[in-house]
Amino acid sequence: MTSFAPRSPLFPGMTADRRSLQLRRIRNNSQVMTGGSILLLILLIALIGPLLTPSGPYETDTPNRLLPPSTTNWFGTDNFGRDLFARVVSGSHVSLMVGFSVALITSGLGLVIGLVAAYFKTADRILMRILDGFMAFPAILLAIAIMAALGVQTENVIVALSLVFTPYVARVVRSSALVVKEQTYIESLRAQGASAYRVLWVNIAPNVLSPLLIQATFIFADSIITEAALSFLGAGVPPPEPSWGNILFDGKTLIFSAWWMTVFPGLTIMLVVLGINFLGDGLRDLLDPRHKSIRK
Amino acid sequence: MTPQPLLEVRNLSKSFHGRRSGDAKVMKAVDDVSFDILPGETFGLVGESGCGKSTTGRALLRLIEPDSGSVSFQGQDLLKMPRKQLHSTRRQIQMVFQDPYSSLNPHRRVGVILDEALKIQYRLPRKQRTERVHRILDRVGFAEDYYYRFPHEMSGGQRQRIGVARALIVGPQLIICDEPVSALDVSIQSQVLNMLHDLQVELGLSYLFISHDLSVVRHISHRIAVMQKGRIVEQGPTDEIFSNPQHPYTRQLLDAIPASHPRLARERRTALTTPVS
Numbered sequence: 001m002t003s004f005a006p007r008s009p010l011f012p013g014m015t016a017d018r019r020s021l022q023l024r025r026i027r028n029n030s031q032v033m034t035g036g037s038i039l040l041l042i043l044l045i046a047l048i049g050p051l052l053t054p055s056g057p058y059e060t061d062t063p064n065r066l067l068p069p070s071t072t073n074w075f076g077t078d079n080f081g082r083d084l085f086a087r088v089v090s091g092s093h094v095s096l097m098v099g100f101s102v103a104l105i106t107s108g109l110g111l112v113i114g115l116v117a118a119y120f121k122t123a124d125r126i127l128m129r130i131l132d133g134f135m136a137f138p139a140i141l142l143a144i145a146i147m148a149a150l151g152v153q154t155e156n157v158i159v160a161l162s163l164v165f166t167p168y169v170a171r172v173v174r175s176s177a178l179v180v181k182e183q184t185y186i187e188s189l190r191a192q193g194a195s196a197y198r199v200l201w202v203n204i205a206p207n208v209l210s211p212l213l214i215q216a217t218f219i220f221a222d223s224i225i226t227e228a229a230l231s232f233l234g235a236g237v238p239p240p241e242p243s244w245g246n247i248l249f250d251g252k253t254l255i256f257s258a259w260w261m262t263v264f265p266g267l268t269i270m271l272v273v274l275g276i277n278f279l280g281d282g283l284r285d286l287l288d289p290r291h292k293s294i295r296k
Numbered sequence: 297m298t299p300q301p302l303l304e305v306r307n308l309s310k311s312f313h314g315r316r317s318g319d320a321k322v323m324k325a326v327d328d329v330s331f332d333i334l335p336g337e338t339f340g341l342v343g344e345s346g347c348g349k350s351t352t353g354r355a356l357l358r359l360i361e362p363d364s365g366s367v368s369f370q371g372q373d374l375l376k377m378p379r380k381q382l383h384s385t386r387r388q389i390q391m392v393f394q395d396p397y398s399s400l401n402p403h404r405r406v407g408v409i410l411d412e413a414l415k416i417q418y419r420l421p422r423k424q425r426t427e428r429v430h431r432i433l434d435r436v437g438f439a440e441d442y443y444y445r446f447p448h449e450m451s452g453g454q455r456q457r458i459g460v461a462r463a464l465i466v467g468p469q470l471i472i473c474d475e476p477v478s479a480l481d482v483s484i485q486s487q488v489l490n491m492l493h494d495l496q497v498e499l500g501l502s503y504l505f506i507s508h509d510l511s512v513v514r515h516i517s518h519r520i521a522v523m524q525k526g527r528i529v530e531q532g533p534t535d536e537i538f539s540n541p542q543h544p545y546t547r548q549l550l551d552a553i554p555a556s557h558p559r560l561a562r563e564r565r566t567a568l569t570t571p572v573s
Binding site: 187 | 413416
């Protein structure tokens, strides 16, 4: 989870006994543990789920359509007789993949944009005004507009959501970098004659990885929700490929006759987003002492 | 009779504007400042906080670009120097900062911080760099395993010694010490000051010693300049400044030093209240 950091931001350079102390702090943080467990569970189901389903996510079985949940079809079947559990599991692949990719891409782009903006004044003015422009649109509206321009396709969902969420990451990185930039050790580097590259990438970057990681988890959750919303509106993952959003869309018209078609994918989305948010909140408490939660 | 100065500062000025340039409020942080630093000499710059001492120090290194004046180091003007040459001149002039906590990157090991200082200025194979880092650590009194320490595992005094080592490792002739001991306990202060003094004797270093603490400056400086509101109001040999201050502001500063004995304090009070006849 922290593999992209040159030195793990969870353990910003610690000796062995301090590291075990940090591990204990993680274990004692109930939010990280709860969120992590939920996510692990979902991941596990996403991986082994396909082995547990009676039929594939695309196999239609017209005589058996709209069956309520039973021991064979745990989540029931949809209006084409497809097993809903199989579709939710298959949809999890799309949703998690989209969420993870978007989190990764926005982290990369946001890190570069945020650091450059924090360090170079002219770049700051230009970049931040552009990002402000992007942020002025409601996320879902901008995503729909981009999808309309690019065409309805799963890869384009990732592109659209990355564009939508990058400004948020860039802002966080920029503000953290601005704080670090004022530290004396950065001035000292300038006095030593260090290049901008060295100051920015070797010395400032590692210091903004913690807030970046926290922000990335929230982007992960947000993009899963937004992807579901896009698919629900028909501007996301195109059917018949299942995603949590378009399963909800299929179930919308039947909500009074087949409640399971909306309740199960809906619950799944809720659970995953809850898990990620727990994890993100817990990580924030662990990594950023300024946001210590008040509850004990 | 006088040896060639190492650093000649002439008419250095820097003013800060309000929020926008063209604002009526112009703060003259450094106003027409001139002084020389001789080889092997410690030049003390004293004054109350906000009088422009630190800005002067930073302007010399172009960490803040001064508005006008000249800073010539070994006869060459730092302010007119092209980037490349300025970069290599930074080997000669280094800086030690006030706050030993924020002046070391918390994410980097001490050895890496020192190695980086070397890497910025010299193209050396890793082995030679590591060797030099170990040598400098030893010179400022650390055991070998401190190479792998993180700053947060060290005390303020230890960190400041690392700060000095970082300046020293590139082989400078002049070190600008910006309140190097103000953040330290008094007992640790003398330890760092003595180290600075020993290094000076051993390596022939010059210091620009910026401080608001007169007793510290008196202890270490050969000559002193007193700054008030961006201007140097008086400068001269340390003994002269302390025994026979000319400018009223200097006298004010000297009077502000707490007396070491009650009788001295009483004498000083009567001296102040007795009218000059």
